[in-house]
Amino acid sequence: MKNYDIVVIGGGPAGLAAAIEAKKQGIKKVLVIERDIELGGILQQCIHNGFGVHIFKEELTGPEYAQRYINMAREENIELLMDTIVTSITKDKRVRATNCGGILDIQAKAIVLTMGCRERTRGACAIPGDRPSGVLTAGAAQRFINIEGYNVGKKVIILGAGDIGMIMARRIVLEGGEVIAVLARGNIVKGLTRNIVQCLDHYNIPLLMNHNIIEIKGKERMTSVVVAQTDERKDVIPGTEKEYECDTLLLSVGLIPENELSRQAGIIIDRKTSGPVVNESMETSVEGIFASGNVVHVHDVVDFVTEESCRAGRNAARYVKGEISAESEAMNVVVSGGLSYCVPHKIRLSAMPDKMDLFLRVEDIYPEAKIVIKNQGKELARFKKTHLTPGEMIKQTVVKALFKDCKGDLEITLEVEGGKK
Amino acid sequence: MEKDLVCIVCPIGCRLKITGSIEKMVVSGGKCTKAIGYAHDELTNPTRMICTTARIKGGIHKVIPVKTDKPIRDEFKFDVVEEVNKLNLVSPVKMGDIVIANVCGTDVNIVAERDM
Numbered sequence: 001m002k003n004y005d006i007v008v009i010g011g012g013p014a015g016l017a018a019a020i021e022a023k024k025q026g027i028k029k030v031l032v033i034e035r036d037i038e039l040g041g042i043l044q045q046c047i048h049n050g051f052g053v054h055i056f057k058e059e060l061t062g063p064e065y066a067q068r069y070i071n072m073a074r075e076e077n078i079e080l081l082m083d084t085i086v087t088s089i090t091k092d093k094r095v096r097a098t099n100c101g102g103i104l105d106i107q108a109k110a111i112v113l114t115m116g117c118r119e120r121t122r123g124a125c126a127i128p129g130d131r132p133s134g135v136l137t138a139g140a141a142q143r144f145i146n147i148e149g150y151n152v153g154k155k156v157i158i159l160g161a162g163d164i165g166m167i168m169a170r171r172i173v174l175e176g177g178e179v180i181a182v183l184a185r186g187n188i189v190k191g192l193t194r195n196i197v198q199c200l201d202h203y204n205i206p207l208l209m210n211h212n213i214i215e216i217k218g219k220e221r222m223t224s225v226v227v228a229q230t231d232e233r234k235d236v237i238p239g240t241e242k243e244y245e246c247d248t249l250l251l252s253v254g255l256i257p258e259n260e261l262s263r264q265a266g267i268i269i270d271r272k273t274s275g276p277v278v279n280e281s282m283e284t285s286v287e288g289i290f291a292s293g294n295v296v297h298v299h300d301v302v303d304f305v306t307e308e309s310c311r312a313g314r315n316a317a318r319y320v321k322g323e324i325s326a327e328s329e330a331m332n333v334v335v336s337g338g339l340s341y342c343v344p345h346k347i348r349l350s351a352m353p354d355k356m357d358l359f360l361r362v363e364d365i366y367p368e369a370k371i372v373i374k375n376q377g378k379e380l381a382r383f384k385k386t387h388l389t390p391g392e393m394i395k396q397t398v399v400k401a402l403f404k405d406c407k408g409d410l411e412i413t414l415e416v417e418g419g420k421k
Numbered sequence: 422m423e424k425d426l427v428c429i430v431c432p433i434g435c436r437l438k439i440t441g442s443i444e445k446m447v448v449s450g451g452k453c454t455k456a457i458g459y460a461h462d463e464l465t466n467p468t469r470m471i472c473t474t475a476r477i478k479g480g481i482h483k484v485i486p487v488k489t490d491k492p493i494r495d496e497f498k499f500d501v502v503e504e505v506n507k508l509n510l511v512s513p514v515k516m517g518d519i520v521i522a523n524v525c526g527t528d529v530n531i532v533a534e535r536d537m
Contacts, residue, residue, distance in 0.1 A: 038481060047472045047486035047534060061472055063486050063535035067516050146474055149484035174473060174502050193434035197427045202469065202495070387436065 004079075005029045005320050006313075007095050007108040009086050009261065012041020013302050014114035014293025014309040016069040021313030022112070023076040027320055030078050031106070033097055035085040039073070040066030041116055042139070043302065045146045048167055050194070054303035065302060089265045091286050110316040113262055113276070113284070113291035114309060117255040117298050125159075125253050129216030132223070138164040138252040145171060153248025157225055158182045159213050163191035163300065163391075165252025170199040179203075180244050183211040183227065186234060188365060190254070190391050192300055212236065213249070222247055255298045265289065272341040273297040279330055279346040280356060281315035282308065290316045297343050297359065300393055304359065308343075315351075324351055331375075331406055337413040338363050339371075340390070347410060352400050360394040362414065370415040371396060375406040382415070422446075426463055430455045439464065468492035471501045475520060477537060479512035486534040487520055493529045500525045512537055 005027045008015045011034030019032045038044065043051070046062030053059060060068070073080070084099035095106040119137040134153060136144075141152045142164060156172050158165045161184035169179045182200060187209050189196055200207050208227075214236055215226040229240035257275040259267075268277045268285040275296040276284040282292050292312035293305040318324045330346040343359045360371065366388040373381045380402050385394065403410070422442055428435040428451055439460050441447040448460045462468060470492050474484040487505060504524055514520070514533045521531035 044535070047474065047488070049470045049472060049488065059470070061486065061488055061534045064516060067535045146486060147482050147484070149474065149476070149482070171473075174471070174498070176502075193427055194429035197429050197434075198469070387434075392434070 002104065002106045003029070004031045004106060004108050006031070006110045006112060006316050007093075007106055008032045008112045008114055008313075009089070009095070010034065010041065010114035010116055010293075010295070011036070011039040011080065011082070012114060012116050012293065013043055013066065013069060013305050014116065014295070014312075015041070015112070016066075016073050017306040017309035018112045018114055018290075018292060018313030018316065019078045020069065020072050020076055021310040022317045023078055025314055025317035025321075027317045031081060031108075032073070032078055033081045033084050033086055033095070035083070037083050039070050039080070039082070045139070045142045046167075047146045048171075051302050054301070055306055062302075069306075086261060089261050089289070091265055091289075093288055109288070109320045111289045112309075112312050112316050113289065113295050114293050114312075115258045115261065115295045117257045117294040119164075120251070120254040120256060122251060125251070127159075127213050127216055129225075130218050130222075132216070132218035132221055134218065134222035134248045135216060136248070136250060138162065138168045138250045141168055141248075141250050142171070145175065151175060151177065152250075153177060153246075155180065155246045156248040156250060157213075157227075157244055157246045158250045158252060160185060160252035160254070161189040161191055161196075161207060162252035162254065163195050165250060166191050166195040166199040168250055168252070169205050170203050173203045173205065179205050180246055181206040181208050181211075181227075183213065184209045185212050185230070185253070186210065187232070188390060191252075192391055193389070214241065216249065217243075222249060225249060255294065257295045257298065259295060262291070262295070267291075270341070270345060273343065277345045278343060279348060280344050280352045281318075281324060281348075282312035282344070283315060283319070283324075288316075288319055290319075297341065297361075299359075300391060304393065304395060307357065308359070331403070331408065331410045333358075333412060334409045335360070335412050338366065338369070338416065339412060339414050342412055347403070349400065349403055349406070352403070354400050356398055356400070358396045358398055358412075360396060360412070362388045362390055362394070365389045366414070366416055368417055370417075372413050372415050373398070373402070374411040374413070375403070376408060380406075388414075424464065426460055428456045428459050430459050467495040469495050469498055471498055472534070473502050473505050475505050475508040475510055475531075477510040477512055477514065480514070480537040482537065485510060485514060485537045487531050488534055489524070490519075490530045490532045493524070493527055497525045497527065501531070505531060 043062035043066040051065040290312040292309040328350040437450045472488040
């Protein structure tokens with residue numbers, strides 16, 4: 001049995017930021033366990049630019065952003081275990097991992113979960129038809145093209161207007177392939193607005209709203225798909241079916257936090273985010289186990305993952321040093337009126353810093369709305385917001401003084417003027 | 422002139438309204454001053470960052486990500502990728518190393534995005 005102060009599970013942007021911050025707080029024995037053969041996580045395949053605008057005030061690519069944190073991790077002498085997969089964690093913070101050397105058992109004083117998320121697949125959206133090769137997730141295609149150096153297809157159709165789908169549409173066109181269209185399954189684009197502009201508009205790739213794929217055809221390799229328009233309930237409109245010849249279908253239909261390990265340890269998972277319920281310190285329902293990044297909720301900007309993970313790393317360090325005071329009872333953060341979730345889910349005033357960021361997401365598009373924070377019916381604050389969309393997370397800074405005399409639930413709601421859209 | 426643009430300088434994606442003439446543009450809707458420069462460039466001389474991969478021998482992977490070190494004129498975007506696809510790099514390469522200088526006869530260089 002090996003002993004560490006803090007074990008970080010996952011060496012992507014979240015894990016690196018948490019480990020570096022814990023080390024900076026004076027924790028000596030910090031270990032990062034990564035299942036891939038190198039650090040950086042999914043950033044390594046995100047070769048496009050646009051990362052780091054908030055933190056570095058410049059536009060970096062994914063690998064550049066990762067390289068900066070990998071270099072910082074090296075400077076801090078953080079211990080790394082690569083090509084190693086964690087198979088279980090327990091409530092009393094035992095970590096079991098395996099690699100080519102065998103099985104490793106580790107006792108940690110605190111754990112930070114930073115396993116990220118994974119893509120929804122064809123099975124998750126139940127597309128009928130044949131099962132030929134050529135159907136893959138957009139992220140898998142991204143890995144094939146940008147890391148392994150293979151092309152995935154010549155004539156491609158993309159289902160789902162998520163960020164990775166749009167970014168891959170541009171990438172395939174740049175490499176000489178043809179993208180027939182990107183199909184959005186509803187009337188809302190899930191990805192960032194800037195990606196519609198710079199990935200689709202600039203490359204003349206059609207974006208078809210309210211469309212879905214109703215059949216995949218092909219014996220060995222895919223030969224075509226049948227596409228149809230959908231109504232507001234996302235049901236197919238008969239008579240709108242159209243067949244497109246293509247050899248590849250990319251799916252960009254959502255990401256799910258990867259929480260098999262968290263569940264094993266008995267950590268409470270939020271149904272809305274599919275990630276652990278966390279408090280102001282990014283601590284899960286199990287004391288001493290923290291979580292941050294896409295394993296908690298799927299982010300659209302890596303800078304926010306880094307900020308959130310610094311918070312997790314800093315508080316894991318405080319926990320190990322016995323500095324977290326949890327005297328006051330946690331207030332539940334309850335959202336309503338068009339908000340889909342808020343992270344953190346709970347706030348303990350005694351452990352809350354003077355200033356803290358809340359991460360919120362909306363369920364629909366609102367050109368103008370106000371975020372209103374209430375406690376026991378009394379309004380504490382309201383923040384005016386413009387151009388809210390489900391694809392863009394809201395970061396709202398709040399000060400501790402605001403919640404001074406609060407008891408019970410903290411209610412956060414959206415007040416919309418002039419209705420939706 | 423009246424044109425709608427979405428500013429893509431940062432992930433916020435401000436919706437801009439551009440009125441006036443090309444010489445005297447009036448840009449509204451931007452949360453910061455960068456929107457003015459963006460709108461002007463986009464309507465007079467659009468440029469793009471191009472990110473792609475180059476073959477490499479002796480590295481942890483078979484390809485390494487590379488990018489233009491500054492935005493390049495839109496008309497060159499496919500030529501840039503074609504030039505990069507001719508490369509056969511050899512490890513070690515450091516982040517920021519120039520792998521093609523003055524690509525396509527412009528003052529833009531192609532640089533490595535990471536160490537490999």
